Amino acid sequence: xxxxxxxxxxxxxxxxxxxxxxxxxxxxxxxxxxxxxxxxxxxxxxxxxxxxxxxxxxxxxxxxxxxxxxxxxxxxxxxxxxxxxxxxxxxxxxxxxxxxxxxxxxxxxxxxxxxxxxxxxxxxxxxxxxxxxxxxxxxxxxxxxx
Amino acid sequence: xxxxxxxxxxxxxxxxxxxxxxxxxxxxxxxxxxxxxxxxxxxxxxxxxxxxxxxxxxxxxxxxxxxxxxxxxxxxxxxxxxxxxxxxxxxxxxxxxxxxxxxxxxxxxxxxxxxxxxxxxxxxxxxxxxxxxxxxxxxxxxxxxxxxxxxxxxxxxxxxxxxxxxxxxxxxxxxxxxxxxxxxxxxxxxxxxxxxxxxxxxxxxxxxxxxxxxxxxxxxxxxxxxxxxxxxxxxxxxxxxxxxxxxxxxxxxxxxxxxxxxxxxxxxxxxxxxxxxxxxxxxxxxxxxxxxxxxxxxxxxxxxxxxxxxxxxxxxxxxxxxxxxxxxxxxxxxxxxxxxxxxxxxxxxxxxxxxxxxxxxxxxxxxxxxxxxxxxxxxxxxxxxxxxxxxxxxxxxxxxxxxxxxxxxxxxxxxxxxxxxxxxxxxxxxxxxxxxxxx
Numbered sequence: 001x002x003x004x005x006x007x008x009x010x011x012x013x014x015x016x017x018x019x020x021x022x023x024x025x026x027x028x029x030x031x032x033x034x035x036x037x038x039x040x041x042x043x044x045x046x047x048x049x050x051x052x053x054x055x056x057x058x059x060x061x062x063x064x065x066x067x068x069x070x071x072x073x074x075x076x077x078x079x080x081x082x083x084x085x086x087x088x089x090x091x092x093x094x095x096x097x098x099x100x101x102x103x104x105x106x107x108x109x110x111x112x113x114x115x116x117x118x119x120x121x122x123x124x125x126x127x128x129x130x131x132x133x134x135x136x137x138x139x140x141x142x143x144x145x146x
Numbered sequence: 147x148x149x150x151x152x153x154x155x156x157x158x159x160x161x162x163x164x165x166x167x168x169x170x171x172x173x174x175x176x177x178x179x180x181x182x183x184x185x186x187x188x189x190x191x192x193x194x195x196x197x198x199x200x201x202x203x204x205x206x207x208x209x210x211x212x213x214x215x216x217x218x219x220x221x222x223x224x225x226x227x228x229x230x231x232x233x234x235x236x237x238x239x240x241x242x243x244x245x246x247x248x249x250x251x252x253x254x255x256x257x258x259x260x261x262x263x264x265x266x267x268x269x270x271x272x273x274x275x276x277x278x279x280x281x282x283x284x285x286x287x288x289x290x291x292x293x294x295x296x297x298x299x300x301x302x303x304x305x306x307x308x309x310x311x312x313x314x315x316x317x318x319x320x321x322x323x324x325x326x327x328x329x330x331x332x333x334x335x336x337x338x339x340x341x342x343x344x345x346x347x348x349x350x351x352x353x354x355x356x357x358x359x360x361x362x363x364x365x366x367x368x369x370x371x372x373x374x375x376x377x378x379x380x381x382x383x384x385x386x387x388x389x390x391x392x393x394x395x396x397x398x399x400x401x402x403x404x405x406x407x408x409x410x411x412x413x414x415x416x417x418x419x420x421x422x423x424x425x426x427x428x429x430x431x432x433x434x435x436x437x438x439x440x441x442x443x444x445x446x447x448x449x450x451x452x453x454x455x456x457x458x459x460x461x462x463x464x465x466x467x468x469x470x471x472x473x474x475x476x477x478x479x480x481x482x483x484x485x486x487x488x489x490x491x492x493x494x495x496x497x498x499x500x501x502x503x504x505x506x507x508x509x510x511x512x513x514x515x516x517x518x519x520x521x522x523x524x525x526x527x528x529x530x531x532x533x534x535x536x537x538x539x540x541x542x543x544x545x546x547x548x549x550x551x552x553x554x555x556x557x558x559x560x561x562x563x564x565x566x567x568x569x570x571x572x573x574x575x576x577x578x579x580x581x582x583x584x585x
Contacts, residue, residue: 007535009528011565037537041562042528046535065567067533100536119535 001127001137002072004051005117006058009067010043020045020066027060029053032146033117035103046103048075048117050144073119074126075105075143077136080114088116088135095129097122107146150402152465155271155303156264159412160467164460167468171415172205174440179203179212182446185230188223189213189448206415209438210426214449220250220391228445229253236444241289242390242489249289252390255444259298265396265410266299272401272408272465273359273384275329277304280356282322284332284340285364286312290487291394292364296331299396305329312336315343322355330360333487334367334375334383339518341378351380361386363395364487365520366475368584372404385474391447392437398472403464406471413441416470417449418458421479432457434479435472453479481579483513485520488557492578495524495559498550504531505547508569514582522559524551527569 010016017036024031033048049057054070061068078084092099097120105115115138120126130137154160162170180200182189192213193199202208219228226233238259241251254262275281281300285292293311300307308325310318312332318340321327330337337360341351349355357379362372363386375383387407388395397414398407409416414437418427421434435452455477460470483490492511500507505526512523524547532543544561551559 005535007533009533009563009565011563011568016565039537039541042540042564044535044537044540065565067528067530067566069530069533069535071535100538 001074001139002123003048003075003117003138003140003143004054004070005073005119006047006049006054007069007071008045008047008061010045012038012040012042017043017045020061023060023064023066024049024057027056029057029060032107032143033103033105033115035101035117037101046101046117048073048105048143051140052144072123073117074123074130075138076116076118076130077113077138078116080112084114085116091129091133091135092120092126095125097126097129105146150465151274152402153271153274153276154466155268157466160268160408160469162412162468164468167411168206170412171440174412175206175209175415175438176200176203178438178440178442178446179448181230181443182448186228188219188227189215209415209417209449212438212449214424214436214451215447216451217250217391217453220252225251226253230446231255231443239289240291240294240390240394242291250390251289252393253444254393258393258442258444261413261441262295262393262396263298263302265393265413266295267302268299268410269361269384269386269396269399270296270299270303270305270329270331272399272467273329273361273382274402275300275303275305275359279303279305279328280308280325281305281329281331282308282310282318282325282327284310284312284318284330284336290364291388291390292331292333292487295388295395296361300329300331315340319344319347319349319355322357323349326356328356328358330357330379330381332360332362333364334362334371335365335515335518335520337362337375337383338371338378341375342518345378351378355379357381359384361395361399363387365484369474387472387475389437389452391450392439393442397437401463401465401467405463406459406473408463408465408467408469408471409458411469414439416458416472418456419451421453421455429458429460429470432473432476435475453482455479483511483522483579483581485513485522485557488555490522490555490557494555495551498547498554499526502543502547502550504529504543506566506569510569510578510580512580512582515584520583522557524559524561525564525569526561527566528563529566532563 031047035046037044100119102118183200235255236253238254241249283296287293359382372383384400387398398409417436418433427433435454439446454475456473508527510525514521548561
């Protein structure tokens with residue numbers, strides 16, 4: 001089970017993140033989760049937004065000269081307690097999968113759980129492994145209701 | 147008049163009257179043209195196309211009828227098709243980076259090597275070198291002409307040569323102290339770096355360091371840098387000019403008046419042309435420098451366009467030499483950059499980018515000089531195709547471009563990724579170079 005993620009390229013300069021988030025904000029687009037990968041010369045902003053808004057966001061970004069990309073990631077539910085995340089990572093490790101990146105939702109989840117967004121090197125295999133280990137993955141519909 | 151004591155290596159040649167020089171050059175030019183016509187099919191075809199025969203070139207006034215040669219000729223006829231002698235007569239090859247990743251090479255006969263040594267002996271002598279001097283050569287030894295050129299000139303004078311080659315600064319300074327080097331030959335930027343390091347080590351030029359003069363060249367520099375170098379090291383800093391195609395350094399050199407560079411006119415003829423029309427310009431006018439070798443027997447070059455901009459003067463010099471002097475190079479007629487001594491054409495970088503899947507052909511080259519070393523930054527635009535949600539994938543493309551530039555151009559560049567549409571679009575002439583070096 002996968003959800004959509006929007007990634008945007010940014011130059012590593014003062015003000016670029018503000019300008020991009022302002023553009024999305026003024027376009028009425030609500031970010032549910034956000035992470036920034038930065039290198040010396042550039043940054044990648046990854047965000048989860050309501051799937052009904054993705055096309056609008058892509059158009060808006062393109063019109064304003066941004067390069068963006070939509071791809072699929074896993075949203076996993078983990079127990080919100082010490083070692084909760086470690087258990088998930090152990091499953092990933094034992095299955096010989098590796099995490100390319102991971103971040104968490106901005107919004108509080110239902111009591112006792114946290115939600116992690118994951119990109120693993122083999123998404124299909126990860127989905128099977130998570131199902132076998134009964135790790136809850138959120139559907140796009142569930143995310144959109146957040 | 148500076149009141150300096152001027153040493154002249156070969157007064158007979160360097161101080162001959164203008165009439166004598168005219169006669170000498172005319173005779174040597176017609177010899178060279180005949181040799182080229184008879185031995186180099188490419189040049190013969192070019193002369194035939196203009197209806198020129200060797201006997202049409204009698205005096206140096208006739209030089210203006212000869213077709214030009216270009217750097218691209220050295221690439222197109224690489225490596226041996228411009229030789230005007232049997233290959234077995236070649237005793238040495240030198241070269242420099244070309245425009246396509248292949249070097250351009252020049253072949254030297256025994257006689258060419260001797261002429262080159264003579265020109266460098268004159269160059270070093272003009273800077274004050276005698277057989278009593280210790281000459282530290284910190285130019286690279288290799289295909290590059292700098293190291294061997296300086297070595298041969300100092301050797302001919304009978305000075306003590308210390309062939310250090312470039313780099314290893316601490317060791318350079320140790321040897322400079324221990325051996326009591328009095329002359330230094332290297333690039334001006336490396337000389338500046340050496341000077342600054344000497345100062346940082348608390349050494350005092352004139353006391354701990356015995357240098358009195360240096361011959362510096364192989365990269366563009368300014369009069370201000372030259373004066374700075376003189377103060378930094380407490381020396382006479384002399385500018386020298388040369389290019390591999392002409393046989394290396396020593397084509398022209400500063401005497402201690404440091405007012406223009408004396409051209410070794412009994413071996414090369416210098417002209418200034420209008421780069422647009424190719425018409426010869428009179429002395430005093432600024433234009434493109436064109437050289438003709440008149441004593442080279444391995445690979446003579448006729449009317450070779452350097453693309454360097456300067457002017458010439460035949461006004462007498464206080465040093466006593468009568469040879470024509472060329473001014474400092476003030477620019478280029480093409481967009482060639484010299485970065486760390488390597489010739490770089492923006493078109494080479496463009497080719498790398500165009501060949502790389504998913505990369506836009508819009509770019510900007512930013513050249514700077516940091517800690518006396520040239521840096522090149524290649525700014526590339528991000529594209530939809532290149533963009534990924536993972537850093538690793540983008541970095542892979544960036545690394546690939548960096549490696550390609552290194553292999554094609556021969557120097558390390560820093561590749562940065564910029565926002566789409568942030569680079570100037572080509573509208574006839576896009577500005578693709580920002581040169582922040584204070585030259």
